[in-house]
Amino acid sequence: MTITIKDIANRAGLSAASVSRILTNRGRFSEKTAQHVRQLADEMGYYKNQSAADLSQKESRVIGVLVPITHTNFADEIIKGMQGKATELGYELLIAFIASDNQQQLKTIKSLLSRQLLAVVMLAIEIKDNTFKVLENADILLLSVSNQLNNVMPSISSDNYSMMFTIVDYLYQKGHRQIALIGASDQHSTVANLRRQGFIDALLKHKINYNPDFIYGDENAYQTGLNAIQKFGKPLPFTAVIGSADIISIGLLNGAKDAGIKVPDDLSIITIDGTELTELTRPILTAAQQNFAKMGELAITTLAGQKLSPDTVVFTNITLKQGGTVAQLD
Amino acid sequence: MTITIKDIANRAGLSAASVSRILTNRGRFSEKTAQHVRQLADEMGYYKNQSAADLSQKESRVIGVLVPITHTNFADEIIKGMQGKATELGYELLIAFIASDNQQQLKTIKSLLSRQLLAVVMLAIEIKDNTFKVLENADILLLSVSNQLNNVMPSISSDNYSMMFTIVDYLYQKGHRQIALIGASDQHSTVANLRRQGFIDALLKHKINYNPDFIYGDENAYQTGLNAIQKFGKPLPFTAVIGSADIISIGLLNGAKDAGIKVPDDLSIITIDGTELTELTRPILTAAQQNFAKMGELAITTLAGQKLSPDTVVFTNITLKQGGTVAQLD
DNA sequence: GTTTTTTGAGTAAACGTTTACGCAATAGTT
DNA sequence: AACTATTGCGTAAACGTTTACTCAAAAAAC
Numbered sequence: 001m002t003i004t005i006k007d008i009a010n011r012a013g014l015s016a017a018s019v020s021r022i023l024t025n026r027g028r029f030s031e032k033t034a035q036h037v038r039q040l041a042d043e044m045g046y047y048k049n050q051s052a053a054d055l056s057q058k059e060s061r062v063i064g065v066l067v068p069i070t071h072t073n074f075a076d077e078i079i080k081g082m083q084g085k086a087t088e089l090g091y092e093l094l095i096a097f098i099a100s101d102n103q104q105q106l107k108t109i110k111s112l113l114s115r116q117l118l119a120v121v122m123l124a125i126e127i128k129d130n131t132f133k134v135l136e137n138a139d140i141l142l143l144s145v146s147n148q149l150n151n152v153m154p155s156i157s158s159d160n161y162s163m164m165f166t167i168v169d170y171l172y173q174k175g176h177r178q179i180a181l182i183g184a185s186d187q188h189s190t191v192a193n194l195r196r197q198g199f200i201d202a203l204l205k206h207k208i209n210y211n212p213d214f215i216y217g218d219e220n221a222y223q224t225g226l227n228a229i230q231k232f233g234k235p236l237p238f239t240a241v242i243g244s245a246d247i248i249s250i251g252l253l254n255g256a257k258d259a260g261i262k263v264p265d266d267l268s269i270i271t272i273d274g275t276e277l278t279e280l281t282r283p284i285l286t287a288a289q290q291n292f293a294k295m296g297e298l299a300i301t302t303l304a305g306q307k308l309s310p311d312t313v314v315f316t317n318i319t320l321k322q323g324g325t326v327a328q329l330d
Numbered sequence: 331m332t333i334t335i336k337d338i339a340n341r342a343g344l345s346a347a348s349v350s351r352i353l354t355n356r357g358r359f360s361e362k363t364a365q366h367v368r369q370l371a372d373e374m375g376y377y378k379n380q381s382a383a384d385l386s387q388k389e390s391r392v393i394g395v396l397v398p399i400t401h402t403n404f405a406d407e408i409i410k411g412m413q414g415k416a417t418e419l420g421y422e423l424l425i426a427f428i429a430s431d432n433q434q435q436l437k438t439i440k441s442l443l444s445r446q447l448l449a450v451v452m453l454a455i456e457i458k459d460n461t462f463k464v465l466e467n468a469d470i471l472l473l474s475v476s477n478q479l480n481n482v483m484p485s486i487s488s489d490n491y492s493m494m495f496t497i498v499d500y501l502y503q504k505g506h507r508q509i510a511l512i513g514a515s516d517q518h519s520t521v522a523n524l525r526r527q528g529f530i531d532a533l534l535k536h537k538i539n540y541n542p543d544f545i546y547g548d549e550n551a552y553q554t555g556l557n558a559i560q561k562f563g564k565p566l567p568f569t570a571v572i573g574s575a576d577i578i579s580i581g582l583l584n585g586a587k588d589a590g591i592k593v594p595d596d597l598s599i600i601t602i603d604g605t606e607l608t609e610l611t612r613p614i615l616t617a618a619q620q621n622f623a624k625m626g627e628l629a630i631t632t633l634a635g636q637k638l639s640p641d642t643v644v645f646t647n648i649t650l651k652q653g654g655t656v657a658q659l660d
Numbered sequence: 661g662t663t664t665t666t667t668g669a670g671t672a673a674a675c676g677t678t679t680a681c682g683c684a685a686t687a688g689t690t
Numbered sequence: 691a692a693c694t695a696t697t698g699c700g701t702a703a704a705c706g707t708t709t710a711c712t713c714a715a716a717a718a719a720c
Binding site for chain 4: 344345346347348351357358359360363382384385386387388
Binding site for chain 3: 016055056
């Protein structure tokens with residue numbers, strides 16, 4: 001038998017309403033009785049029935065978080081950032097892992113929407129049309145983190161376009177003139193589109209004539225990196241390569257190692273993301289590091305502000321983290 | 331304004347009770363009206379208010395899952411396993427990331443307990459005494475997954491004792507007689523204790539005299555592996571080393587590489603866990619692979635069975651996954 | 661000392677769903 | 691045709707909390 005507010009009220013000789021006011025710290029009550037009640041609640045092992053509370057309250061402080069179940073190692077960092085700010089501002093996170101299977105996906109979303117939510121935050125999810133419809137119809141605040149989705153849904157991410165200038169500038173300054181971009185070919189991904197465009201424009205800026213063959217691979221996977229090296233063969237037609245995610249870059253690195261290509265002597269690699277994974281390779285990967293924790297924090301503060309429209313875009317900065325995979329040429 | 335069961339009832343010319351019966355598929359109703367109601371619900375964009383449902387139901391089908399926020403790469407696999415079985419059996423997972431900070435930890439637990447839960451599942455969490463007290467007092471089903479906690483709480487894990495026999499047998503058969511164990515020194519961890527004991531007994535079985543110095547390092551971290559190599563120096567006094575977690579083993583591997591020790595020629599490494607991380611190294615790590623997905627599935631089925639006592643222990647099998655880090659001696 | 665303001669706490673309704681119970685209408689049995 | 695069994699659905703209470711409204715008592719103001 002669970003303890004309710006009424007049990008406490010009885011013991012304290014009060015009404016349930018008074019106990020509620022005290023425990024939620026709202027309305028009027030005397031500090032003296034409050035102390036007594038709080039102590040009783042503690043003693044009796046009382047836990048608020050959140051369902052009942054939710055039901056009687058109009059406004060929700062629960063934020064749903066959709067995380068892809070296919071393991072992305074930066075999701076944790078975003079969540080960590082969110083969690084800190086959330087507890088600070090009195091929000092609660094409801095985390096749901098979402099599968100790629102369409103059937104299960106809808107089930108997850110439905111069960112999320114069954115809870116009264118303030119908003120749904122999607123971490124790096126390329127959302128499918130039918131799933132999106134469901135979310136849109138549910139008229140709930142939506143926010144995409146790490147995945148830039150211009151004009152579809154407000155998002156918090158790095159500036160994927162200008163990020164490529166930072167990267168290309170760096171490689172250029174290190175003497176590289178033949179540069180490939182691996183893992184950003186997906187035409188349906190806004191992020192990939194922005195990265196390709198930024199890449200091309202950045203090359204143009206440096207008067208490097210751009211070779212479309214050097215943009216290869218669309219899947220965010222280890223295998224993409226391995227495949228890329230195999231495809232271009234030895235000797236490679238470029239001196240530097242940009243991996244569009246850490247896991248891709250590790251594929252590039254291992255692919256190179258397997259093919260007898262020395263990194264960074266024969267091939268320079270720079271990776272986008274810069275999660276802790278990049279510390280585990282030899283050499284350590286040089287990275288355009290995204291500030292995932294910051295994205296998480298901003299997600300919460302943005303939602304707290306609530307002035308969101310589909311074209312709201314908040315950018316976080318990237319940092320060039322030196323590793324050992326980029327060589328200075330000549 | 332959100333759609334409730336009443337709105338549907340009005341439109342259908344029914345009572346709320348009938349709609350509820352239809353949508354929950356309980357009690358009596360005619361298939362004809364049911365179809366109509368289901369269609370209306372769909373059209374009107376109805377989502378059950380789970381809070382209200384929870385409130386009026388005695389039995390909960392929600393299982394809380396406590397996941398350490400410090401990123402363990404097998405947690406995802408366990409969750410994946412749990413999620414599959416959970417949706418299959420009609421349970422719902424409520425995932426909460428738990429920090430190491432004591433204050434936040436209690437906050438997380440409290441908010442978990444505020445939801446009406448069937449059980450709390452803890453993934454690889456070394457629980458602190460005061461946190462455990464809170465959970466224990468809340469009298470809720472508890473289950474520990476991947477962390478074997480004999481007699482404290484029912485648990486699902488590999489058999490950490492006999493696992494060491496499998497590993498040592500394998501290394502012995504490959505000709506190794508000097509073997510170290512890294513990352514299992516923590517005296518307060520049941521798992522570590524079992525692994526040490528198993529390790530020692532397995533050596534004894536092969537009449538290898540056991541050197542206590544060869545058991546080193548207590549933290550489940552990359553740095554532990556690096557440190558171990560540094561501590562023992564070159565040449566290493568052992569020919570094989572067991573890393574008590576993938577991340578430790580990667581530390582060992584990189585530490586060896588940094589020290590100019592060749593793997594597997596100068597040092598054989600076998601890792602415990604065998605997550606996808608082990609595929610990313612060169613050479614690929616040989617692993618005693620735990621079946622995390624299976625643990626997740628068993629967690630749900632065990633809870634569904636509900637015949638749990640603190641000394642319930644369910645074991646999953648381990649698999650020896652050949653990589654390239656163990657050499658055949660002589 | 662009277663009037664006004666403030667304070668502490670109770671009453672009751674509300675949130676949206678589920679479910680035990682009851683009843684009329686229909687179907688089934690003889 | 692008379693009875694029994696079944697079916698479909700409505701009524702109303704219940705779940706535990708919050709909160710607008712009230713009101714008496716206490717405190718403050720005059």
